[in-house]
Structures are given as structure tokens and as C-alpha cells.
Amino acid sequence: EILMSDQEYGAVNACWDYIAERYGLTVRRVEMPLEIRNKEQIIDTFKSGLSDKTQAMVFAHVYWSTGLAVPVKELIELGREAGVWVIVDGAHATSMVPLKLDEWNPHFYMSSLHKWTLAPKGTGFLFVSDDAQPHVEPLILGGNARRNQDGDASRFDMMGTRDQTPFIGLGTALDFQAEIEWEQIRAYCQGLAGYLKERIRRFKGCRILTPTDPEMSGFITTFTIEGADIQKIRQELWDDEHIETSAFTIKDIPVFRISTHFYNSREDINRMIREIERRL
Ligand SMILES: Cc1ncc(COP(=O)(O)O)c(C=O)c1O
Structure with a gap:
């Protein structure tokens, strides 16, 4: 089972529905209250959906709909303690709420940088924890893809020749916000x-x-x-x-x-x- 709330973003729902269909898994969506008054409500929502069938837990750091920022550290701990993959959709979080990925160490955390970071469209990042990296395969087989199979992340580095301008713009956007x-x-x-x-x-x-x-x-x-x-x-x-x-x-x-x-x-x-x- 893949556990998530009933308030995930449309594309996130589509992605996991596709994976579930393709690999014969089930998506379990637990109902999260619309008006949250304390963080225990959020933790309890995900706790209530965990079972011995759960293999992955998916949630947004900041919800696209209500802007709710979840207690991400506690949710990551909850998932890790339950022995499930923890996948965080941080599309809205970067440059809005504190981000301590090294400390929190989710298995996967992704973010869009064209939102609150004000970087060019097409920029974003994917964080993969050390213990998750060996389980990930490159989707695009570039020149490094077959090297370092058990080692560092350099096998993802080359993806053919692509437009680098958004990434140069990203540097400028980061400098701009760092300056302020x-x-x-x-x-x-x-x-x-x-x-x-x-x-x-x-x-x-x-x-x-x-x-x-x-x-x-x-x-x-x-x-x-x-x-x-x-x-x-x-x-x-x-x-x-x-x-x-x-x-x-x-x-x-x-x-x-x-x-x-x-x-x-x-x-x-x-x-x-x-x-x-x-x-x-
Ligand atoms: C919570 C959430 N996840 C994922 C996405 C998808 O981000 P993008 O359009 O940058 O791929 C969005 C976009 O609004 C979002 O709000």
C-alpha cells in the first residue's frame, strides 16, 4: 500500500495511481481535516493509515490547497520508524518554510524552484537519502549511467546535452534571495x-x-x-x-x-x- 492524504496535488495523485496500476499496488488515501488546529491532528491522520501493508508514505510539506505546512520532521520520523519509504512533495516549501534535509533525512524530497524561489521554470531538485540512492535508477541513460552502480550519485549527472540557462538563472535567483x-x-x-x-x-x-x-x-x-x-x-x-x-x-x-x-x-x-x- 502507498499511504497519502486525500489532499495531495493532482499530479502527485496521478503519478502514484499510475505506479499502483502498473505494479499492482493500492493507494490508500486517509482523510485529513480541512481545518488543522494542532500538529498532532496531522500526525494522527498519517498514523491512522499506517499498517503492515504500507510500503511508502507520501505527503506534501506545504499543501497547495490550504497552505498547511506539516510537521515534516515528525512525519519523516513516523515513516522511517514504521520502515516505509518516505517521499515528500516539497513543491511549495523551498524559500517559504525552513528546510533541513540533512537533518530530517527523508528518503526522497522534491521541490519546484520556479515557485517561491522565483527561479526560471524548469528548475527544481530531488533529494535522495544515502540509504535510498542504491535503489534508484536513472530514468535517462546518459554517459555516466552505467558507472558507479553502488556508489555515489554521479550516474545521474549526465543526461545528454540540455539547455543550461534555467540553471544559470537559478544561481542568480538564489543569490538574489541570499542577498536580501x-x-x-x-x-x-x-x-x-x-x-x-x-x-x-x-x-x-x-x-x-x-x-x-x-x-x-x-x-x-x-x-x-x-x-x-x-x-x-x-x-x-x-x-x-x-x-x-x-x-x-x-x-x-x-x-x-x-x-x-x-x-x-x-x-x-x-x-x-x-x-x-x-x-x-
Ligand atoms: C503541492 C504541489 N506538488 C507538486 C506540484 C507540481 O509542481 P510543478 O508544476 O513545478 O511540477 C505543485 C504545483 O503547483 C504543487 O502545488
Whole structure:
């Protein structure tokens, strides 16, 4: 069995459904509460799905939907103690929440760097722990692929001749954020997300699905407003005001997902709030 929650990203679901079908495995999706108040709820959710059939545990570090940041260290420990492969989808996590891969040591951790790292599209990384590396085969057989079968990761290094420009851009993006200092970015963006939560809480019928605890959230804020046509408002915000937001449904609840990065200000938030309010 492959254990995951019912809130994983679409492509992650598709990937594991494909693997399950191909190798005759079962995907077990445990229901994670929509509104998380403490980290024990998350740990208990995954604990409840572990059994002697479980071979792999898959979860997001930061959920695409509610922006929930899970207690990743504890979940990795839970999976390792249960003797299952631990695979973490960190697409949204890099440059948003603390990342200590050497200390946490999941078997696999992948991240997209075009999101919060602001690097070019097509950049990302895959971390594979020392004990998992011998079990991994290169998908692309480049010049080094048959060397070092039991050794280091150099067999993955060559993948034919490819466009290196996104990776050069990645270096620039990392330098840029290092110059501003990540701790400052984190503090500023947490402040903005906190301010946003404070403001939207005043909407009548507002329900915030992102935890308020800064340990369990980052720079994504997801909320619903009872009775509001959220899709229509989203479209108008873009068409009339050029304010880009995201709107979708989670478990049939229509929501706004607002992403605030360091290039945003409180004034941006005030303007968005005014424009939403006008349309309620
Ligand atoms: C949680 C999560 N996982 C995976 C992905 C896929 O990332 P990418 O589009 O960079 O492949 C996304 C993209 O939004 C995501 O939010």
C-alpha cells in the first residue's frame, strides 16, 4: 500500500495511481481535516493509515490547497520508524518554510524552484537519502549511467546535452534571495500573511482554512466567504484591477487562495480587500 492524504496535488495523485496500476499496488488515501488546529491532528491522520501493508508514505510539506505546512520532521520520523519509504512533495516549501534535509533525512524530497524561489521554470531538485540512492535508477541513460552502480550519485549527472540557462538563472535567483537574507524574507512574508488573515477575518461569513500558527503556515492564505461567488470575483479582480488571485474548490467549498511574496505590501492587501469587499 502507498499511504497519502486525500489532499495531495493532482499530479502527485496521478503519478502514484499510475505506479499502483502498473505494479499492482493500492493507494490508500486517509482523510485529513480541512481545518488543522494542532500538529498532532496531522500526525494522527498519517498514523491512522499506517499498517503492515504500507510500503511508502507520501505527503506534501506545504499543501497547495490550504497552505498547511506539516510537521515534516515528525512525519519523516513516523515513516522511517514504521520502515516505509518516505517521499515528500516539497513543491511549495523551498524559500517559504525552513528546510533541513540533512537533518530530517527523508528518503526522497522534491521541490519546484520556479515557485517561491522565483527561479526560471524548469528548475527544481530531488533529494535522495544515502540509504535510498542504491535503489534508484536513472530514468535517462546518459554517459555516466552505467558507472558507479553502488556508489555515489554521479550516474545521474549526465543526461545528454540540455539547455543550461534555467540553471544559470537559478544561481542568480538564489543569490538574489541570499542577498536580501532568507530570514528577513520569511519574517516579512509571515507578517504579510498574518496581516491578510487579520483583514479577511472581518468579512462576514469568512472561514480561513490556513492554520494561524506560523509554524504550520507560510505565505499562502486560503479562505472562503459564505454566499460569495468567488470565481466571479476572482475574474473581476483580474479583469478590472489586475490583481492576480487563485480560486478553486476544496471538498466542494469554493475558496480564494492568496499568495503574498516579498514584492507585495500591506497596501496591495488593503487594495485587494477593498476590491473584494466592493463585490460582496
Ligand atoms: C503541492 C504541489 N506538488 C507538486 C506540484 C507540481 O509542481 P510543478 O508544476 O513545478 O511540477 C505543485 C504545483 O503547483 C504543487 O502545488
